[in-house]
Amino acid sequence: MSSVLQLLLEGERLSTAQMAQVLGLSEGDVAAELKRLEAEEILLGWRPVLNPERAPENLVRAVIEVKISPERDGGFDRLATRISRFDSVESCYLMSGSYDLLVIASGSDLRDVATFVSERLASIEGVLSTATHFMLRAYKEQGHILSSPTEDSDKPAVSA
Numbered sequence: 001m002s003s004v005l006q007l008l009l010e011g012e013r014l015s016t017a018q019m020a021q022v023l024g025l026s027e028g029d030v031a032a033e034l035k036r037l038e039a040e041e042i043l044l045g046w047r048p049v050l051n052p053e054r055a056p057e058n059l060v061r062a063v064i065e066v067k068i069s070p071e072r073d074g075g076f077d078r079l080a081t082r083i084s085r086f087d088s089v090e091s092c093y094l095m096s097g098s099y100d101l102l103v104i105a106s107g108s109d110l111r112d113v114a115t116f117v118s119e120r121l122a123s124i125e126g127v128l129s130t131a132t133h134f135m136l137r138a139y140k141e142q143g144h145i146l147s148s149p150t151e152d153s154d155k156p157a158v159s160a
Contacts, residue, residue, distance in 0.1 A: 004033040049142045061090070061106045062113045064121065065099035065131040076100055079126050088116045099131070110134065 020027045037043035084092040091104040107113040
């Protein structure tokens with residue numbers, strides 16, 4: 001794995017100059033490596049990590065288990081790609097186990113996500129069943145703990 005990519009995956013978004021300093025490379029080398037990673041579609045974009053409880057807009061997210069019927073020539077790929085293209089879908093993964101696809105979807109409210117599932121997702125030919133689980137509270141997002149230390153009730157109070 002590229003040292004620039006590793007640095008990006010482990011930390012915050014740094015400037016090219018900051019990455020060069022941390023890695024002991026020239027700014028030009030880091031810029032060239034970033035261009036290569038983007039050109040080869042290894043690095044697809046930058047995404048901030050938001051604390052949903054402190055974000056100004058309400059956003060409802062759900063995890064949806066989807067069972068689908070594989071196609072003769074395409075397996076799961078054609079249906080998974082079709083499902084992935086919906087604006088409501090944040091992520092879509094092929095899974096092993098009791099369901100085939102794990103879909104993470106979002107909407108402005110519960111009804112928005114429920115309508116997406118019932119009218120758009122479940123009605124696709126080849127979708128056998130769905131099970132929707134609404135996310136109630138996030139504790140960790142993309143490697144970041146979302147609760148503050150004062151909210152951590154698992155640690156005993158220190159006394160002298």
